[in-house]
Amino acid sequence: MSTTAAIRTPANWRDTDPGIVDRLLRGSIDLHCHSGPSVMSRYFDHIEALEEAASVGIRALLLKDHCYSVTPVTELLNKHYGHHGVELLSGVPLNNPVGGLNIHAVDHGIRLGARLIWMPTYCAANHIDYHASHPEFVDQFPKTKTLTVPPSPITILDDAGRLKEEVLPILDLIAEADVVLSSGHLHISEIWVLFEEAKRRGIKRLLCNHPTFIIGADVDDVRRLSEMGVYVEHSSCMFTPGNKYAFFDPEQLQELITAAGIERTILGSDLGIFDGFKLVEGSRAVIEVLLDVGYSEDDIRLLTRTNAARLMGIDVDAE
Known part of the structure; x- marks a missing residue:
């Protein structure tokens, strides 16, 4: 289970070390925070997210x-709210509102300071197909506050199963800038093609978000992604009992x-949804889950801090 299985957290940690969750929250890194303004319903804005993170x-x-x-926004907040001690990061989501697979959006975003490029998420053809074929999905993904134009499906592959030509120069920009490539909400079958080409073009920072939700990946796929050198991020909110969006169990x-x-x-909160756990509440909850199944403090720091820092190029020793 663990690289440090000999130092398992005791089952009665709540009695013997009640401050352990607060200790592990300090210095943690969350690469999946959904704050607003947004067309989707969020319970807090970007400044409030910064303040909530700083509070713990x-x-x-x-x-x-x-x-x-x-x-x-993150560039502004880092400049004017740096005294809170929280480094804010962001990236470019290649969905319809920014022109889809738009090299200009990628180029401009990176020059502004974007640290990550997401392949299409809610506009991915896979996401739209998943929504259409899973009736329960209407309650599993945030809705827009008002009716919007339906998304136009985006796929990164042509009819022959090869990457579309417009994807290739985007990968080159990501490689040149040494920022993170996230597979977004593409299907796992698309992700293999994307990441193989990304590696050939020199991209070193690869991320797959919530592989068991929408993406269509199974445990063997997760193992294979890791063997490719990909960081696999799971959405903490999907594994924390008591949260509306807990679709899976801790096991x-x-x-x-x-x-x-x-x-x-990597464990990212994926929080900000108005009817789910709040950021700190959810961050505490997943640490409690990890402690309950026996992970050590060192293990949990890797999952909630060190791996994310390495992916993003943050000095893991800086406080």
Whole structure:
């Protein structure tokens, strides 16, 4: 289960070490925070997210909106709110509102300071197909506050199963800037093609978000992604009992962590949804889950801090 299985957390940790969760929250890094303004319903805005993270010592927060790059906002907040001690990061989501597979959006975003490029998420053909074929999905993914134009499906592959020509120069820009390539909400069958070409073109920072939700990946796929050098991020909110968006149980999380290995697994909150756990509440909850199944403090720091720092190029020793 663990690289440090000999130092398992005792089952009675709540009695013997009640401050352990607060200790582990300090210095943690969350690469999946959904704050607003957004066309989707969020319970807090970007400044409130920063303040909530600062209240427990979260060290870095990546702000994600599916429709626009939050990078200009994070650059402003880092300049004027740096005294809170939280480094804010963001990236460019290649959905319809930014022109889809738009090299200009990628180029401009990177020049502004974007640290990550998401392949299409809610506009991915896979996401739209998943929504259409799973009636329960209407309650599993945030809705827009008002009616919007339906998304136009985006796929990165041509009819022959090869990457579309417009994807290739985008990969080159990502490689040149040494930023992170996220597979977004593409299907796992698309992701293999994308990541193989990304590696050939020199991209070193690869991320797959919530592989068991929408993406269509199984435990063997997670293992294979890790073997490719991909970081696998699981959405904490999907594994924390009591949260509306807990679609999986803690034992499944443990199985997925084992498949990828602790050194290749990242836990991001995926929080900000108005009717789910709040950021700190959810961050505490997943640490409690990890402690309950026996992971050590060192293991949990890898899952909630060190791996994310390595992926993003943050100094893991800086406080």
